[in-house]
Amino acid sequence: MIHFALRSLLAAAAVVSCSFATVVPAAEAQQRTSVAVVAPWHVSGMEPSQDGYTYLRMQTGETLVGADLDGKLVPVLATQWGVSDDGLTWTFTLRQGVSFHDGTPLTVAAAVASLQRASGKPGVFGMAPIERIEAADNAVVIRLKRPYAALPAVLANYTAMILAPASFDAAGEVTQFIATGPFEVAELNAPQSMTVRRFDGYWGAAPAIETASYLSSHRAETRALMVESGDADLAFTLDPAGYSRLKALDDVDVQVKPIPRVIVVKLNIARAPLADSEARRALSLAIDRAGIAAGILRFPEAAASQLFPPAVAGWHNPDLAPLTHDPEAARRILADLGWKPGSDGILERDGVRFALTLRTFPNRPELPLIAAALQDQWRQIGVALDVSVGNSSEIPAGHQDGSLDMGLYARNYGLTPDPVVNAMDDFGSGGGDWGAMNWDAPAVAAALETASGVSDMAQRVPAIATVTEALQVELPLIPIAWYQQTVAHPAALKGVAVDPLERTYGLSDLRWAE
Amino acid sequence: MPLAMGAASRRLAGGGMLRIVAGRCVQAVIVALVVGVVGFAMMEALPGDAAFRIAAGRYGYDAVSAAAADLVRAELGLDRPAPARLAEWLGHTLVLDLGRSVVTGERVAAAIASQLANTVSLAVAAMLVALAISLPVGCLAGLAPGGVLDRVSAVLSIGLRATPAFLLGVVLMLLLAVELRALPAAGHGRASHLILPSLTLGLFLTAVLTRVVRNAVAETVASESFQFARLKGLPLPVAFWRHGLRNASVPVVAYLGVQAALILEGVVVVESLFAWPGIGHALTHAIFQRDVPMLQGTALTLGLAFVVLSFLVDLACRALDPRMRA
Numbered sequence: 001m002i003h004f005a006l007r008s009l010l011a012a013a014a015v016v017s018c019s020f021a022t023v024v025p026a027a028e029a030q031q032r033t034s035v036a037v038v039a040p041w042h043v044s045g046m047e048p049s050q051d052g053y054t055y056l057r058m059q060t061g062e063t064l065v066g067a068d069l070d071g072k073l074v075p076v077l078a079t080q081w082g083v084s085d086d087g088l089t090w091t092f093t094l095r096q097g098v099s100f101h102d103g104t105p106l107t108v109a110a111a112v113a114s115l116q117r118a119s120g121k122p123g124v125f126g127m128a129p130i131e132r133i134e135a136a137d138n139a140v141v142i143r144l145k146r147p148y149a150a151l152p153a154v155l156a157n158y159t160a161m162i163l164a165p166a167s168f169d170a171a172g173e174v175t176q177f178i179a180t181g182p183f184e185v186a187e188l189n190a191p192q193s194m195t196v197r198r199f200d201g202y203w204g205a206a207p208a209i210e211t212a213s214y215l216s217s218h219r220a221e222t223r224a225l226m227v228e229s230g231d232a233d234l235a236f237t238l239d240p241a242g243y244s245r246l247k248a249l250d251d252v253d254v255q256v257k258p259i260p261r262v263i264v265v266k267l268n269i270a271r272a273p274l275a276d277s278e279a280r281r282a283l284s285l286a287i288d289r290a291g292i293a294a295g296i297l298r299f300p301e302a303a304a305s306q307l308f309p310p311a312v313a314g315w316h317n318p319d320l321a322p323l324t325h326d327p328e329a330a331r332r333i334l335a336d337l338g339w340k341p342g343s344d345g346i347l348e349r350d351g352v353r354f355a356l357t358l359r360t361f362p363n364r365p366e367l368p369l370i371a372a373a374l375q376d377q378w379r380q381i382g383v384a385l386d387v388s389v390g391n392s393s394e395i396p397a398g399h400q401d402g403s404l405d406m407g408l409y410a411r412n413y414g415l416t417p418d419p420v421v422n423a424m425d426d427f428g429s430g431g432g433d434w435g436a437m438n439w440d441a442p443a444v445a446a447a448l449e450t451a452s453g454v455s456d457m458a459q460r461v462p463a464i465a466t467v468t469e470a471l472q473v474e475l476p477l478i479p480i481a482w483y484q485q486t487v488a489h490p491a492a493l494k495g496v497a498v499d500p501l502e503r504t505y506g507l508s509d510l511r512w513a514e
Numbered sequence: 515m516p517l518a519m520g521a522a523s524r525r526l527a528g529g530g531m532l533r534i535v536a537g538r539c540v541q542a543v544i545v546a547l548v549v550g551v552v553g554f555a556m557m558e559a560l561p562g563d564a565a566f567r568i569a570a571g572r573y574g575y576d577a578v579s580a581a582a583a584d585l586v587r588a589e590l591g592l593d594r595p596a597p598a599r600l601a602e603w604l605g606h607t608l609v610l611d612l613g614r615s616v617v618t619g620e621r622v623a624a625a626i627a628s629q630l631a632n633t634v635s636l637a638v639a640a641m642l643v644a645l646a647i648s649l650p651v652g653c654l655a656g657l658a659p660g661g662v663l664d665r666v667s668a669v670l671s672i673g674l675r676a677t678p679a680f681l682l683g684v685v686l687m688l689l690l691a692v693e694l695r696a697l698p699a700a701g702h703g704r705a706s707h708l709i710l711p712s713l714t715l716g717l718f719l720t721a722v723l724t725r726v727v728r729n730a731v732a733e734t735v736a737s738e739s740f741q742f743a744r745l746k747g748l749p750l751p752v753a754f755w756r757h758g759l760r761n762a763s764v765p766v767v768a769y770l771g772v773q774a775a776l777i778l779e780g781v782v783v784v785e786s787l788f789a790w791p792g793i794g795h796a797l798t799h800a801i802f803q804r805d806v807p808m809l810q811g812t813a814l815t816l817g818l819a820f821v822v823l824s825f826l827v828d829l830a831c832r833a834l835d836p837r838m839r840a
Contacts (some may be wrong), residue, residue, distance in 0.1 A: 004730075041574075044617065044620075045618045045619060045620060046617040050573055050574075053574070106656065122569070122573055122582035122585055123577045124577070181524065189702070190625075191796075191799075192702065192789055192791040193789075193791075206626035215700070215701050216787055217700060218786055219787055219789075221684055222687075222699065222787055225684070225692055226699070226700055227702075228699075229687070229698070229699040258583045363803060390565075390569060391562055391567055391802065392570050393562065393567050393578050394562055396566060396578050396579055397583070399580075400580045402584075411576075415576060425579075433579045434579075448808070494576070
């Protein structure tokens with residue numbers, strides 16, 4: 001018995017050691033036709049409102065309207081669109097000759113059914129003021145409750161992808177991802193990975209790449225090492241250490257592109273110390289943005305001089321006086337407001353200490369580090385900050401129940417190509433879960449109504465300027481840094497372009513050098 | 515080595531066996547109940563609004579809003595009192611229905627089946643790595659306590675145990691995947707993907723296992739019975755083979771059962787580092803996203819796996835040590 005056990009153990013050990021010895025180096029040399037993507041996000045299932053962004057980025061799903069790399073709207077499944085004079089009825093003409101991955105044709109009825117289902121789900125498309133979605137002879141007609149100029153931009157969001165009727169079961173759940181993109185889903189291993197292959201019936205130009213894989217890896221170290229070892233061809237969201245290491249390699253290219261995501265501090269203006277806009281200006285003046293951008297993010301150009309980065313077309317306002325760093329001025333302002341240092345150096349006024357709690361979360365690893373920097377920089381002007389690192393959802397939850405003092409997060413103003421959609425949510429009357437809190441600014445709310453209702457630039461531009469000026473002066477959110485998207489890839493992979501709206505990995509434009 | 519067992523003792527052993535199985539079944543039921551109730555209570559006690567947590571898990575934090583949280587709350591009935599929800603879970607579990615993940619909508623049983631298979635293959639491979647190293651090194655070190663090999667392996671064991679599995683994994687990745695390009699750095703799907711994570715986890719286990727083997731062997735060799743065998747004139751290898759191996763293997767096998775807990779600690783880190791879709795990775799996400807059905811199912815599976823494992827260890831120890839059957 002022991003003999004047997006020992007013998008099988010030895011045999012097993014031999015098998016293990018042999019398998020180590022006989023591992024063959026990865027096959028290279030022949031012309032490659034596949035691309036391996038690695039990114040931090042899980043792909044948990046097939047529901048577009050949940051995991052749709054991965055399917056859109058892997059170019060399996062498509063929307064009626066798309067956006068180019070400059071954020072300009074471009075036709076995809078709709079060839080053209082227009083709105084009625086009263087701004088309430090939008091007509092999207094459907095592209096002809098498009099097939100779903102199962103070979104069935106894209107019909108108006110299929111597109112309408114897919115959008116009707118999507119409009120009942122949470123997310124960007126579900127929040128648009130849609131009255132009903134109907135089929136007209138070759139077009140999808142969307143009737144609105146009120147004029148909404150951003151509708152085409154909203155239709156570019158992943159939540160509005162068009163899926164084939166065969167994708168859904170009787171209960172309306174997605175059981176197969178059948179859409180119209182240049183790649184079709186070959187295999188899904190939720191939540192970690194997915195593979196796609198070129199769809200031969202695609203209506204547009206055929207990609208050079210035949211297959212692609214997606215791997216979710218939470219660890220930035222793993223993603224960087226995978227590029228270095230040749231296991232990944234496109235690695236997104238690198239940490240500073242991995243970025244520097246990969247940048248030094250000759251056979252790896254690293255690209256950095258500013259995206260419309262902004263690291264901000266949300267302030268509960270109902271808290272006594274934060275109620276005065278001068279106090280908020282003092283907090284802003286105490287922040288060393290250049291230091292945070294260079295020291296924590298490793299991109300000095302990331303320091304925010306206003307809320308909207310240059311990547312947010314039409315909303316970045318070059319006329320605004322930039323946010324600066326001046327702790328002396330900050331101290332003076334707070335002293336003028338009647339704040340005096342207490343025995344421990346923390347400011348006090350009428351028995352109230354300038355002490356607040358900042359909530360943040362670790363999904364984006366730089367956030368807790370920035371929180372610690374803010375804690376230190378504010379401490380120097382006599383403001384005490386407790387940092388609570390928890391789950392991202394504690395910020396909107398705290399907004400709802402009023403328990404939030406401050407929140408630090410990275411807000412994506414590029415959820416759709418038109419930032420008015422986010423701005424309405426964040427700065428419209430009552431503020432928003434990821435926007436202003438207890439900030440009452442009727443002029444801004446009215447300007448946002450105008451900006452969202454009209455497409456006419458002559459009316460939009462001044463309205464948007466009203467919003468950006470008020471945000472800069474009143475600081476309901478304190479901007480810290482503009483996000484930089486990083487991607488690493490082998491130098492031999494050509495055609496890599498970072499989409500600032502994070503709508504695509506650009507697989508169809510990739511090719512391997514000879 | 516035939517075991518001399520009379521008919522009487524065999525019958526006795528059979529009866530003992532039945533008792534053990536019955537005892538273990540009762541234990542399994544108790545473990546399931548305790549894991550279910552305690553797991554549920556712990557999730558309830560966590561701060562934060564579950565509806566928001568689940569919405570963040572489902573829609574990503576860009577899209578978490580009060581509206582999304584309200585939809586989740588209404589859909590899952592999170593407003594109902596905790597005892598009602600616990601009773602519902604217990605009722606479903608009794609008929610072996612683990613429900614669906616509240617985040618992904620996937621059937622919990624199906625998700626666990628695939629994750630458990632991945633984790634078991636990782637754990638078995640890691641165990642083989644650990645045994646392949648620990649058995650020869652530990653035996654040789656134990657046969658000559660205080661010798662060079664004993665001291666060197668002690669230092670290496672302490673160093674390995676003190677190295678976080680995460681660091682060990684990154685070093686192996688740098689060495690074998692980046693420098694030598696011999697293995698894929700991370701991922702799953704090909705057999706070669708298993709090697710780096712199992713090597714990491716295996717080395718992590720080797721640290722203590724080597725010392726356990728070494729101590730067991732050293733103790734056996736120092737025993738009077740073994741000394742007698744040597745005095746009979748048997749050469750060391752023969753004496754160890756006939757009179758040492760079985761004695762020394764009892765504590766080692768018992769320790770292998772204990773090691774299951776260490777494996778679980780290791781897989782959480784190793785799976786996350788190597789993007790390995792196993793149960794440790796799933797467990798951490800279930801906790802983070804307040805995915806109660808997923809967490810309960812995972813904890814239940816792991817709890818029962820421990821019961822089965824310790825039962826198997828008991829059986830192995832009984833087979834090895836005749837005194838336990840007396």
